[in-house]
Amino acid sequence: MERIYVIDVMLAKKNGNEQLKNKISSISREFVYEETAYHLPVSFALTGIAVHDQKSAADVFTRTDNNPLVAAECLLAAATAAEGKEPAPYTGFISDTVIRKLGYSLVDGSILGLALIVGTPKSAGTASAICRELQEKYMLTFLAGGVIPSLSSSGVKLGLDYRLIPLGSKPLHSVYFVDIIARVAMMFGGVSPGDTHRLLAYAAERAKAIVVVFPGLSDEDVAFIDGMRVLGFPILSLDDYEGGDWIPSTPDEIVRTGMDMKGIRVTVTAIPIPMGCSPAFEGKSIRKEEMQVEFGGGRSPAFELLRMRNPGEIEDGKVTVIGPEIGSMKEGAAYPLGILVEVAGKAMKKDYEPVLERRIHNFINYGEGSWHVAQRDLIWVRISKEAFAKGVKIEHLGKLLASKFRMDFPQLLDAVAVTLVTDEQKVLAGKTEAEKIYRERDARIKGMRDFEVDTYYSCTLCQTFAPNHVCIITPERPALCGAISWLDGKIAYEMSPSGANQPVEKGALINAQNGEFEGVNRFVKKASHGEIERCSLYSVMEFPMTCCGCFEAIALMLPEVNGIMIVNREYKGMTPSGMTFSTLAGTIGGGAQTPGFAGISKNYILSDRFLQGEGGIERLVWMPSQLKEELKPRLVALLAARGHPDLFDKIADENTAPTIEDLTAFLARVGHPALAMKPLM
Known part of the structure; x- marks a missing residue:
């Protein structure tokens, strides 16, 4: 039975490729992607040819031995030119500017790899759990096909801000994931357009990418997804796709299996607070209508300060709240806030204070329901209604900060204590003291030549x-x-x-x-x-x-x-x-x-x-x-x-x-x- 199924999958790939080939001949107008210097990136990377019409599409398709990735890219570009981009929430083609903005995140450890999820899950809960695991494991995830409405219907927030990017309504929209890899190779990797050997080697060796496939793919889709194997992406399948060259897996194992195959290592330690914590949430925003309360931002006094203490002066993990908690605050109002992080460690130095202090911004934004802007005495912090409904308090921001500083700087810090102040008079007094310290720091480094x-x-x-x-x-x-x-x-x-x-x-x-x-x-x-x-x-x-x-x-x-x-x-x-x-x-x-x-x-x-x-x-x-x-x-x-x-x-x-x-x-x-x-x- 398994052998027959494998033959069926192989036939699907063959039939799908023929269908893609026939569709290229039906392209009737010129097309181009906007906001990129790489034309149709997959075609351009493989051949160095700038595809813009049916003739050049057919030429590149032939030159690449009827590559299904090339076919999908050309067909989607032509369809977009004729019909326009799909409406929200679909992003469609991702611009060069967005990829360059992601560049630093792809190398600083806040994004460890890329994942593509394609197809239609039998259970929205299964898809949600897989996506949450990918978020928690620092993966940037792209979505195509029926998985997108499935996630939306179960309340999962989608978009670049949540590192769950809905590319398009069809599995073929996954080509936007592939063209990102092609552009990364040309933008960052120095791969010249048309150098197929270097492109494939770069994708296999440096692109930490995995593909997760749900059921419901057509012959065209199967051929297209299978074409990604040449780039070194492991293709992991659920349910209907056991057999062939794809790797069968289960919902509980599929993320770990894919990450292991690409050598992506991450240790996730849960923080005992009632909201998720991951770099996946760092880019989110909390709009005014979504917030429970806010602090600073010009509407109330607020500041943050990180100070070094001698070993033994602070209690590791201690979180203190001075003033009212969120539960006694009026919904939608602005309140004062002082964030004081005290750290101690034998390797800690006073010069490190401002560098570590800037991480307060990152860590608070890692919270699924917390939001932070700016630094020093210009900070602006919001807590969402959704997080408040789950039980998030001011205290939990302290626990998040204490935990993340210890996790991220284990060789440097032996103890971290956090004090959060919401009493207005104490915030004003602390802000005055903090501003004095800011000036002293600036004087130490100002004018260095x-x-x-x-x-x-x-x-x-x-x-x-x-x-x-x-x-x-x-x-x-x-x-x-x-x-x-x-x-x-x-x-x-x-x-x-x-x-x-x-x-x-x-x-x-x-x-x-x-x-x-x-x-x-x-x-x-x-x-x-x-x-x-x-x-x-x-x-x-x-x-x-x-x-x-x-x-x-x-x-x-x-x-x-x-x-x-x-x-x-x-x-x-x-x-x-x-x-x-x-x-x-x-x-x-x-x-x-x-x-x-x-x-x-x-x-x-x-x-x-x-x-x-x-x-x-x-x-x-x-x-x-x-x-x-x-x-x-x-x-x-x-x-x-x-x-x-x-x-x-x-x-x-x-x-x-x-x-x-x-x-x-x-x-x-x-x-x-x-x-x-x-x-x-």
Whole structure:
């Protein structure tokens, strides 16, 4: 009986592939995915061909030996062009910008792997349990087909914020999952379009991805899903799909089996509070109508502070609430809140306080019904009605914080105690004391300069996806993702000497203007596996730093106007370079060193070392208006201090200069200093 069933599955794959092949010939209009620089990513990655119509689709389908993934991608792109995207909750195609925003999460441990769930479960409860397990085990999960309405009907919250992403109503919409893997390979991994061998090797070795299949697939669906095996994805089936090359499993074992097969290791320790706790909930929002109570956010005084104590001064795990609990608070109202986390450990140092303090934001957001924004005395915290109904109290935020600090920093912390204050007078008094401590901290690190230290720090976290990328972090140049400062790198090394952040001795100076050092070059050559010989920290033209793909912005040379343009990843429009952010990013990622282009963090724009090799901030001629407004207070102050109080208004944006011709005219009209500087080329 099993042998007959295996033959049936094989026939389904064959018949389904023929059906997909026939459907390609029926495509009748041109099509394209918006918000990507990779055309139809699967087809582009496999062949290097930009598919946009029936002729090119048929060509690529033939070149890839009738690959069902290519067929599904072409058919869905054509259908979307003809009929439009499916309505909410379906996301459809995921843009390049979203993938780049996820980049850091894919390497910092908050996302350990990717999962695809496809088909129609016989039981909504079974699907819910599998999804919850994936959330708790730090997996980013994509959904396609009948599993989506099944989950929605049982009250499961879907969306990127919950790391349960509903791609589309049909199993074939799973191709959006595959094209993410293809783009990650090209964005971060340096895989060239058309290099099939490297693409398949990259997907199999580096993409920690599994596929879970429920019943109800057609012949087309079976052929399509089976095509994913070439990428090294284990395909685990429930019920109807035992046999063939798919792996039969049970609801209780399927997640563990898949993660074991891809070498994904995670230890989940339950926290004794009445709500789930996982990075899967970190991106959620709690809207006003969903909240039970809130704290801070400009409506009430609030602050957070982490302090080091001597061993023995605090009781590990102790949580104290001073003031009223949520049960006595009016629904929808704002109340004061003070969060004081006290930590002790033989390896703990005072310099670590602000770095650990920033984790309060992450940990509170890990709660399924708690939400946190900002830091220090600007925090804004909400508790949802749903969480309150389950019994969540202020006390449980303390338990969450105490547990997570101990779990995440076991070598550093021996004891953690948390005090939560809701009494207004005590909050105000604590806030005053906290602000004094904030000022003292800022004074310790304010004004630190690159030339004052002999050691910089590396970050190779992104080598998970970009094997040759090396980020060099200095006091005046944060990591290009914007997530790690020099102090963060220093502390990370001290806490984990064998980790991704390593000390880099500057060594002898080669070029002060460009920021090139013998020691940095030695380190970069070794850490990039010999691919990068030289690295200039302050130049976009000569040996710029490599890029992984999760940079906050791109700085690039515009030789036509003798200036530098910046575009941030949130900006979706066209730039004077004639390229969008996605197109630009697609040319410089994957650990490549690309003269004339540099991935940067937003804060680097405000540094005295910003592209010093080309003349610095005086070269800045264009940036999107949203980024310009975001940086305005600090940028205006910086320009005034540099002797250019009127330069801010001379920096163009998409409204004043959408094209290179407009930019040329604008800069001449306002008399931008870049026009009189030494030629870039």
